[in-house]
Amino acid sequence: MSYCGVFAGTCLLFNLFGVIGTESLSSPENVTRLLDKLLLNYKKEVRPNFGVEPLYIETDIYIRSMGPVSEQNMAYSMQCYFRQRWYDERLKFNMENVSQVTLSNHFLKYIWKPTTYFLNGRRSVQHNITVPNAFVRIRNDGLLYMSRRLTINALCPMMLMNFPMDKPVCPLYIGSYGYTIKDIIYLWKYGNDKSVELAEEITMSQFDMHFIEANNLTDSTLGEEYSILEVYFHFKRHLGFFMIQTYLPCCLIVCISWVSFWINRDAAPARVLLGVTTILTAAAIGIMIRDGLPRVSYATGLDVYLNVCIVYALAAMIEFAVVHYMLGRSETAGGNAEEEDLLLTPEPTTVAIHEHEGDGEITTFLQPPDDLEEQISSKKHRSFFYRFFGNRFRYSRKKNRVHEIALQGGYHESRIDIWARYIFPSSFILFNIVYWTWYMRKRY
Ligand SMILES: *[C@@H]1O[C@H](CO)[C@@H](O)[C@H](O)[C@H]1NC(C)=O
Ligand SMILES: *[C@@H]1O[C@H](CO)[C@@H](O)[C@H](O)[C@H]1NC(C)=O
Ligand SMILES: *[C@@H]1O[C@H](CO)[C@@H](O)[C@H](O)[C@H]1NC(C)=O
Ligand SMILES: *[C@@H]1O[C@H](CO)[C@@H](O)[C@H](O)[C@H]1NC(C)=O
Numbered sequence: 001m002s003y004c005g006v007f008a009g010t011c012l013l014f015n016l017f018g019v020i021g022t023e024s025l026s027s028p029e030n031v032t033r034l035l036d037k038l039l040l041n042y043k044k045e046v047r048p049n050f051g052v053e054p055l056y057i058e059t060d061i062y063i064r065s066m067g068p069v070s071e072q073n074m075a076y077s078m079q080c081y082f083r084q085r086w087y088d089e090r091l092k093f094n095m096e097n098v099s100q101v102t103l104s105n106h107f108l109k110y111i112w113k114p115t116t117y118f119l120n121g122r123r124s125v126q127h128n129i130t131v132p133n134a135f136v137r138i139r140n141d142g143l144l145y146m147s148r149r150l151t152i153n154a155l156c157p158m159m160l161m162n163f164p165m166d167k168p169v170c171p172l173y174i175g176s177y178g179y180t181i182k183d184i185i186y187l188w189k190y191g192n193d194k195s196v197e198l199a200e201e202i203t204m205s206q207f208d209m210h211f212i213e214a215n216n217l218t219d220s221t222l223g224e225e226y227s228i229l230e231v232y233f234h235f236k237r238h239l240g241f242f243m244i245q246t247y248l249p250c251c252l253i254v255c256i257s258w259v260s261f262w263i264n265r266d267a268a269p270a271r272v273l274l275g276v277t278t279i280l281t282a283a284a285i286g287i288m289i290r291d292g293l294p295r296v297s298y299a300t301g302l303d304v305y306l307n308v309c310i311v312y313a314l315a316a317m318i319e320f321a322v323v324h325y326m327l328g329r330s331e332t333a334g335g336n337a338e339e340e341d342l343l344l345t346p347e348p349t350t351v352a353i354h355e356h357e358g359d360g361e362i363t364t365f366l367q368p369p370d371d372l373e374e375q376i377s378s379k380k381h382r383s384f385f386y387r388f389f390g391n392r393f394r395y396s397r398k399k400n401r402v403h404e405i406a407l408q409g410g411y412h413e414s415r416i417d418i419w420a421r422y423i424f425p426s427s428f429i430l431f432n433i434v435y436w437t438w439y440m441r442k443r444y
Helices: 002-004 007-014 028-039 105-110 242-260 268-290 303-332 334-340 371-380 384-388 398-407 413-440
Strands: 019-022 055-070 075-087 100-104 115-116 134-139 143-155 169-176 183-190 196-199 205-222 224-237 349-358 360-366
Touching: 028 100, 055 205, 055 224, 100 105, 105 134, 143 169, 169 183, 183 205, 183 224, 196 205, 242 268, 242 303, 242 371, 242 413, 303 413
Parallel strands: 055 183, 055 196
Antiparallel strands: 019 100, 055 075, 075 143, 100 134, 115 169, 134 143, 169 224, 205 224, 349 360
16 A cells, blocks of 8 residues: 555556556556556356366355344344455466556456355445445465455344343354355365354444354255355353343332332222322333243243232232222121221220119229230330231220221221232242242343
8 A cells, every 4th residue: 555655656557457556666567567467368157177077165254343132123134354264266466576466357258257155144245435445455376365345234033931030042054055065065165164254343232242162064955065154152141231221110110109008998099099190000011021032932031020910919909809899808797897907096995884883983093014014015016027017916905996996086997908018028039039030040
């Protein structure tokens, strides 16, 4: 290139014939004459080594950027330098001080090129800005080196059972369109391990590149054998997005639905509203997050979690329905009400007993025994824990009376609510433990 800078005039001439530069100084007329001579009697339709032996094409890929990987389209794309090398005896040359010539994409029109294609490619493009991004280099022993800059878009079938804890594996198959293994054999230039190289600065929003696996094999289709190169990109999905956008909100909504167990069972509007809101929110999160996913017929890991969240919100609602039904029954049953009730504020009361004895009326005031009063008040303030998880440890001897007070005061607990305070959170924690161990087991 510096050559072009120094000799601007000759450079123009070079470019006319598609010459970018040579390894050492030589007169441009010499190179022009050389290329004319090479292409004389050259048939670009005939492959090199025709009828002699299969042509080996050595390939390597340098990936400049990776992604996006789309679950919805089951595809991924990447931008890369796709390089192929092969020998073409017809393009050997002998020129003093020139070991190889680099030519621009115009020259590619005049020579035979491998009919390489991507078996699982979708809509790959070669970049044309500012000129088609391709070049060819000819060495004096006839080795051709062709490099193209491509954006490859290829299919990537994904099993989303473990989504989003999955590790998608995206393949790329490279083969010849038409030439069988008798004509063309593909090989990785630097062996299977090093031929697919990744630029260091690659970052993907949702994935880490776990590792790359490359292979060469023979594939037979319709009785013909083809040489195929394959690459597998092993990705690992980042969980952060789903943690913040789905798992955490879902968890919180389930927790909010439990608030209902601490609300007075008579407050039907409050509890119904809470229940319905949590169910709808959980459902909305599900709809939002499934937007970018394909409509697979099985449940993904995310679906399982979302559905469990909805079920929990629903269960809290049903629990209230049961509590409310029991309340209605106990009220109509009258005296049996207290069996369902547990009492919050057992107020020691003074009971007046009216005795009729003869004509004189004696009224005796019975004070509750001091020890009972003490017992109750000490238990009343015993601990936050007891108050939080219900008042099962309280009792009153005067149930009927207190039941009345409770009804008037408006606070009123159900045994079902108290049990729900334990069962719902503990079962949800248990579910989380099972869920995360199950889906994380294959991740590391
Ligand atoms: C190349 O050009 C030089 C003069 O610059 C000439 O002496 C030489 O013979 C030429 N070589 C070939 C291979 O044409
Ligand atoms: C080739 O290179 C050598 C030394 O690098 C130089 O002496 C010679 O003149 C060059 N030949 C041509 C034709 O430029
Ligand atoms: C680049 O140009 C070639 C023909 O020169 C054309 O077939 C191809 O579609 C172009 N690619 C893009 C991305 O425009
Ligand atoms: C794969 O490549 C190696 C050399 O890298 C070669 O020896 C082997 O025969 C190739 N296998 C197939 C099936 O082409």
